[in-house]
Amino acid sequence: MRYQSILRSVLSTAVLPSAFAAALFLGGCAQPQSNMSAPSLYSQLGGEKGITTVVHTFLINVSKDPRINGRFAHANLAHLQIALVDQIGELSGGPQVYTGPDMYQAHKNMHITDAEWKAFMQDFCNTLKQERVAPLAQQELLGLLTPMKSDIVGH
Ligand code: HEM
Incomplete structure (x- = not known):
């Protein structure tokens, strides 16, 4: 015992x-x-080529969306395309470096509304599906963009 x-x-x-x-x-x-x-994530998006295709299709989709296309009527879309590719490339782990203004500076005085934010993100989400980005990569990328909302909306 x-x-x-x-x-x-x-x-x-x-x-x-x-x-x-x-x-x-x-x-x-x-x-x-x-x-x-x-x-x-960068390679799941297809590297620079895949991201360029996504951004290009997204800007076409935005330009067809009456909820927000007025915002981009006088925008420099060629510049926006390059800036978004650099930004998404950098965010997803690629070699790109985004050198533009931060999201607060880029959108201040635009008074972007919550509804416009939703429309923009919906168009982005639909574009990722349209370009057959894998569901997990879609989620991961949307998860990187979502926290920018407080810098972009309402200023
Ligand atoms: C996560 C969401 C967003 C991201 C990552 C983003 C990113 C950017 C970037 C990188 C620029 C270029 C900045 C520069 O180089 O000057 C820009 C400009 C701009 N963004 Fe956004 N943006 C977002 C949401 C929105 C929303 C919701 C709207 C309105 C519905 C919007 C409207 C604009 C406009 C009008 C410009 C100026 C384009 C120009 O005049 O050339 N953005 N955005």
């Missing part, structure tokens, strides 16, 4: 915690390897 209780206390204080620690350690090692083998 005495040896059994000693054994039990040794197991619970030494062996089980270290087995648990080893499991945690091994679990922690396995994860980064599987993440490293996953393709980057």
